[in-house]
Amino acid sequence: MENLSFNEYQLVYNFFSFTFAAMAAGTLFSWLNLGSVSASYRPAMVVTGLVTFIAAYHYLQIFISFDGAYSAVDGVVSSTGEAFNVTYRYVDWLLTVPLLLIELILVMKLSSSETLNRCVVLGSAAALMILLGYPGEISTDLAGRLSWGLAAMIPFLFIVYVLFFGLKSSIEAQPIEARGLVSQACWVVVITWSFYPVVYFLPMLGFESAGVAVEIGYSIADIAAKVGFGILIYMIARKKSEAEGYIAK
């Protein structure tokens, strides 16, 4: 990140802390509600909690790394010389982005062979997307950022295609009470994920404070894509459990 004003420092510092708290709360929400859904949907809820748990861990590390990289004394912010570790985000995404698609597949309760197949294919595409985006994120020239970013769009478009066309018959086989929510969940994936490339390409506009905007932007996108999406998965699991006559005891 470029030279930070005190207000920018405060904003980024508090946003990292806020995102950690939101991820930790989301994790506990998913896991403490395991008994609120029938056994068929608990694996989906476990994975939903894992996504926010992994993110909570990484946001704590990002927060600590930021705290170590900058010092604010008497209202003046300076670099300490320690590097702010941007790689935490990509390590996080490498684990959580495939798991996000897996929680969606799990809550759909497909046949076990289809579940395995979809999880492997979508999970691999998601991991490939992150691996291709990383060299662009740490690239110092904008051409590098652009070309790796565009390469990462290919697996992203493949995932969009599977969500809207590949899963069509599986969505239509969902119980009527949950069908709308499942199709909504596919839309939420595409909409929340679309926010990431926007943030990714922000530094290409070359404005001041682009580094701050990237950190805040990714944090907002992560909360929407992980906690927000997780609440939707819980609602689907609840609706389907009720439709199947499950009453939590």
Add this chain to the structure above:
Amino acid sequence: MENLSFNEYQLVYNFFSFTFAAMAAGTLFSWLNLGSVSASYRPAMVVTGLVTFIAAYHYLQIFISFDGAYSAVDGVVSSTGEAFNVTYRYVDWLLTVPLLLIELILVMKLSSSETLNRCVVLGSAAALMILLGYPGEISTDLAGRLSWGLAAMIPFLFIVYVLFFGLKSSIEAQPIEARGLVSQACWVVVITWSFYPVVYFLPMLGFESAGVAVEIGYSIADIAAKVGFGILIYMIARKKSEAEGYIAK
């Protein structure tokens, strides 16, 4: 905070530690009692515990920030130059204040469409109230404090209106054993929340030690509004579980 005497330093330091302990205890109370209420009321108890969990995290951070901002050596208190981060409170409230209203809605056990609708409307009003209060809290002039504070009163009054009038028929539909407690819970929200604007406007009186009074005042208000209110939610959940013939096993 202004220059602190040793006694003031001790008071604030111990009050932050006390508030952390109270929030952590409240969290464990809610979650360990999940099995003491029937399944219908567990989501309310999960959220009640999330509120105090998020607050416990922030009070720990507030405590650490205070410890870093001041040093007390040989009975003399001095600033270290590191800022005491007042923003933690607002980050906390942004998450917990909407969740406080959501725990009340959840324990009422309304239809799923009314639950979703009430949670979104009341939660958004609560978040707006916090977002409007923040610029006033960090404002250096009293006119700024006053005008943002008054703006934040608008969503607050809307929430009061919904609690007393909008929810009237939903409260009347509660089982007779719990009706009194639910209506009491609405009163507790309004009374405990009214304490915050009083604390907020304290610095306008311009007395010495106003900063200390604000920190202590907010901490007391937070314990009443989160732990105290949480115990009331538990009592409602318990009464309704008993009325429905649920016997904890």
